[in-house]
Amino acid sequence: MNYDKRKTIIAGNWKMNKLPSETYDYIKEVAAKVEGAKCEVVACVPFVNLANAIEAAKGTNVKIGAENLHFMPSGAFTGEVSAAMLKDIGVEYVIIGHSERRQYFAETDITVNKKVIAALEAGLKPIVCVGELLDEREQGITAEIVSIQTKIAFMGVDKSAFKNIVIAYEPVWAIGTGKTATSDQAEEVCKIIRDVLCDLYDEETAEGTTIQYGGSMNAGNAKELLGKYDVDGGLIGGASLKSEDFATIVKAAE
Numbered sequence: 001m002n003y004d005k006r007k008t009i010i011a012g013n014w015k016m017n018k019l020p021s022e023t024y025d026y027i028k029e030v031a032a033k034v035e036g037a038k039c040e041v042v043a044c045v046p047f048v049n050l051a052n053a054i055e056a057a058k059g060t061n062v063k064i065g066a067e068n069l070h071f072m073p074s075g076a077f078t079g080e081v082s083a084a085m086l087k088d089i090g091v092e093y094v095i096i097g098h099s100e101r102r103q104y105f106a107e108t109d110i111t112v113n114k115k116v117i118a119a120l121e122a123g124l125k126p127i128v129c130v131g132e133l134l135d136e137r138e139q140g141i142t143a144e145i146v147s148i149q150t151k152i153a154f155m156g157v158d159k160s161a162f163k164n165i166v167i168a169y170e171p172v173w174a175i176g177t178g179k180t181a182t183s184d185q186a187e188e189v190c191k192i193i194r195d196v197l198c199d200l201y202d203e204e205t206a207e208g209t210t211i212q213y214g215g216s217m218n219a220g221n222a223k224e225l226l227g228k229y230d231v232d233g234g235l236i237g238g239a240s241l242k243s244e245d246f247a248t249i250v251k252a253a254e
Helices: 019-035 046-057 083-089 098-106 109-122 134-138 143-151 159-164 183-202 203-208 222-226 243-252
Strands: 009-012 040-045 062-066 093-096 127-130 165-168 210-214 233-236
Touching: 009 093, 009 165, 009 210, 009 243, 019 040, 019 046, 019 062, 019 243, 040 046, 040 093, 046 062, 046 083, 046 159, 062 098, 093 109, 109 127, 109 143, 127 143, 127 233, 134 143, 159 203, 183 203, 183 210, 183 222, 222 233, 222 243, 233 243
Parallel strands: 009 040, 009 233, 040 062, 062 093, 093 127, 127 165, 165 210, 210 233
Antiparallel strands: none
């Protein structure tokens, strides 16, 4: 991490977990444990939990994010939610391009780009996920995969927007598997992503952009991962569902 150059952000991704009736008390519980944190703390929750999460987060340092959006502002898209809808209820962040969306719901690099642009236009802060499959890592093409994903995700995005953009490196082989990239592996790929931003824009943009690590970051390994220069936080899955573990990760970011 480098607090002097960029913001450190710990964001929880609840995925399809917790009921709306559980959300208010849980956000209050988390907020009490992370009060005064030096880093930014975000909880990204299912659509049906957003209203309760936003209400519970009022007056605290916890920001609320959604887990997805549609790239169109409105229309005949049954079951979808637009960026404007999220903004209207008080959402600040939104996860885009998570590997589970790519794997199970046909998300592509192109739709990720459309969603990034839609989020920015609505005033949301996108957390844009990139990462390689196990086969791709074993074939030695991790750098190529994450570079392509990063370049396509930000087509047509001006460098001025990067003050509101977060990138999450999530090796697909480490998400929900209990496997974790080593701190050196995480640092290596986060540095690759930063170098891509430098090539696309400039060094100032690259150095100022928050790049998280996701992929089984937990209370036990967070300190080592977050100690790396190019790892600026975490996108936390399972550990975000346990307030004590999540608070430990936030503490490690300090």
